[in-house]
Amino acid sequence: MRRLINLQPSRVLKAALGIIPFLLILLVYQFNSDIRKAENEQDRLLPSFTEMADGVRRMAFEPSQRTGDYEFWEDTKSSIKRLATGIAIAAAIGLIVGLAAGAIPLISAPLSPLITAISLIPPMAILPVLFIAFGLGELSKVMLIVIGVCPFLIRDILQRTQELPREQLVKAQTLGGNSWQIILRVILPQIVPRLIDAVRLSLGAAWLFLIAAEAIASTDGLGYRIFLVRRYMSMDIILPYVVWITFLAFTLDWCLLKLSRVIFPWYHAEK
């Protein structure tokens, strides 16, 4: 008998084993939902799959009686817009500041301690400050995401920049490059794929800040919706929304990975 650590599942088995936990969860859910429904027809805690499908149909394919919008899609649109704006701003700041500090010691000296200190502030703790400073509109929600993920991005890019082999920078100097040219042609192109990696890692936190901001002060968005219908214990809407958010997060991450593979094949071959 071979050792357990050497036993590899075949491809088919591996795929099957991967699906089983998901099926199990669905089964356990269905089973418990059935039990509760048998006891109380009106139970709202574990809605059946038909009820959830009905919830989705009402939210996504019927115009709202109040506003006439298809709320599910409107919520998705607002949330994605906030998330994308926040991430884009944070990535731009992270790239510029991180790169400058990583490449130029005279910039990193005054900046590094400050960034470390800022990154230790829990972003949620300054959410009230943001609301006071930027009002309750879109800006404060986007700012929460920016402030939440920016320090991480800056520190990560700074470190990645400093990790580039010293030999490359010396070589670039012997090729006659000045500081600006070396940053533009040698450092920047190698840092962009690393920025995509860092953004992928920070997406989880970005979603957290988005939903928190929407839950507290908003009139639309995915986070707003699930916190709104919580008052009516509408699990038939909350659960599909959570699945949808998860799906969006997964898709975004997957797209970034694909994009990076297509644009920077050399980066992925190197690893």
Added chain:
Amino acid sequence: MSAFIQLDHLSKHYRDNVVLENLNCEVREGEFVTLVGASGCGKSTFLRLLLGTESVSSGQLLMAGKPIEQEPSPDRGIVFQRYSVFPHLNVRENVVLGIEFVESKWLGRLFGKRRKDALAQADELLAAVGLEQARFKYPHELSGGMQQRLALAQALIKRPKILLLDEPFGALDPGIRKEMHELVMGLWRQYGLTIFMVTHDLKEGFELGTRLWVFDKVRVDPHAPNRFGSTITYDLSLNSKDKALKIAALDEIKGRLHTADRTE
């Protein structure tokens, strides 16, 4: 011909750690100097002094009569053992970069006809190092030997006066190393370079250069190994055709290096 590179009572130390001590030598233009010695003997430190990434602690290191610039510059090309090429550029772009840095101050990038001319120059060099077939490949698609060929082409496009090689073939298979030796010798003659090459391999040092320097410590304090630095203990001209003499010298140096290794 007068001295091109001049070492005048050159010493290098980091705080209490003396690495190089009292080096005195002259090198003429067009010489091929190989630097050998046990690990930690300061031969790579000396190369970095020539490169300008380290500075001399006392004494002088002169190039054409002037102190060598304290920063890497195009007149001194370099090939490291690893990481000499840029992974995000293909072979051609790697070589052309040296031209683009000069001709395009702000973008570091050429377009149109100027780019075409630059590419033609690069292709010429790539042919010289035997990489014309791999022009459009990226470094990760190249073998170790081909990457070093590329690094050589990259350095040569600047027409450097000095070429510095820091164990350039240390990571290559013996067969490929042989090919690279021939290539370097050819380029050295063709471009009239002055070469300094650090190597681990004593035999390589003997085969390639016109001159061999052995770095070793003359004085050793067993209680404070860093008190005394290395110096050039052998300065051997390899031009002589007398093979027996060379072999005798090789054996002697080998013996010396071994005993030095043991006492350390």
